[in-house]
Amino acid sequence: MTKATENNIQAFWSDNPMIHPGGDFDWRTSTPEDIFAHVEGLMRSEKGTHFQGSDAPILDNFIDYDALRGKTVLEIGYGVGWLINELSKVAAEAQGIDLSKSHFALSSHRFRDTENVHLQVPSAEAIPFPDGYFDFVASYGVIHHAADDQKCYDEVRRVLKPGGCAFLMLYRKGGPKYWWQKMFKQGLLKGGLFRHRFNVASFINSVTDAYDEDSPGAPISRHYTMRDLERLLGRFAKIDVAVTGNRTEWDFLPAAFLPLTNWLLSRAQRDWLLRHSAAYWMVTLEK
Numbered sequence: 001m002t003k004a005t006e007n008n009i010q011a012f013w014s015d016n017p018m019i020h021p022g023g024d025f026d027w028r029t030s031t032p033e034d035i036f037a038h039v040e041g042l043m044r045s046e047k048g049t050h051f052q053g054s055d056a057p058i059l060d061n062f063i064d065y066d067a068l069r070g071k072t073v074l075e076i077g078y079g080v081g082w083l084i085n086e087l088s089k090v091a092a093e094a095q096g097i098d099l100s101k102s103h104f105a106l107s108s109h110r111f112r113d114t115e116n117v118h119l120q121v122p123s124a125e126a127i128p129f130p131d132g133y134f135d136f137v138a139s140y141g142v143i144h145h146a147a148d149d150q151k152c153y154d155e156v157r158r159v160l161k162p163g164g165c166a167f168l169m170l171y172r173k174g175g176p177k178y179w180w181q182k183m184f185k186q187g188l189l190k191g192g193l194f195r196h197r198f199n200v201a202s203f204i205n206s207v208t209d210a211y212d213e214d215s216p217g218a219p220i221s222r223h224y225t226m227r228d229l230e231r232l233l234g235r236f237a238k239i240d241v242a243v244t245g246n247r248t249e250w251d252f253l254p255a256a257f258l259p260l261t262n263w264l265l266s267r268a269q270r271d272w273l274l275r276h277s278a279a280y281w282m283v284t285l286e287k
Helices: 006-015 032-043 046-051 082-088 101-110 149-159 175-189 200-207 226-232 260-264 267-276
Strands: 072-076 093-097 117-120 134-140 160-171 238-244 280-286
Touching: 006 101, 032 082, 032 101, 072 082, 072 149, 082 093, 082 134, 101 117, 134 149, 149 160, 149 226, 175 200, 226 238, 238 267
Parallel strands: 072 093, 072 134, 093 117, 134 160
Antiparallel strands: 160 280, 238 280
């Protein structure tokens, strides 16, 4: 397994930006505006409706936007700008860092006329701001891809003001997306684990965030247990954790062509399962 470094992580996410291609959507032939609309449409689609109300800011169920009015905020891994766009509507200053050169190019275009948004391409392992600078830090699905994740979490704490808060979405080692779709279907039935000589970390990297047939998968994609979170985030004064995932996660078991859960379980029951065993940790931290 090739060692994950900031150089190969940056190269991967520059070549494979977080745009969720698929179906008829090809980001390479799309306008920036089409890309922005596509990604935000996914966040507001059926699979993500439990993240926010129909007319509310994205992730409103997890981020208290009213509390951020006039505040200084940072997003780690701004991607194509869907979250920092929401933060910029309430914050006095919205800073963003992201290793991907493609993300920087797209989001720089998007926010070219937005005075309170400032974007850079530095490392989250050495955030270029002084101690205690931010009231709030957000990072959605990013830090588990870092070469040294512990450094990143320590940096989040360092740049927060005393009493400041952070919100993180991190991959969870659990739920049907991890055990059924990845480990069983792709790992055992399709031979992925065998091809990676049953090196689970190497195999998981190869099938996580690999959107095209020829994509190699992210250089590193950690999936955490609760014990992992307690170890990595133990220096924070307060940790609140919720479990969730895309709403379709419990819809197709044991296979997409035999959707037994759709026949046997109601939508409400499947949503209950999502809150107890799914692919994402939603973590709120206080310094």
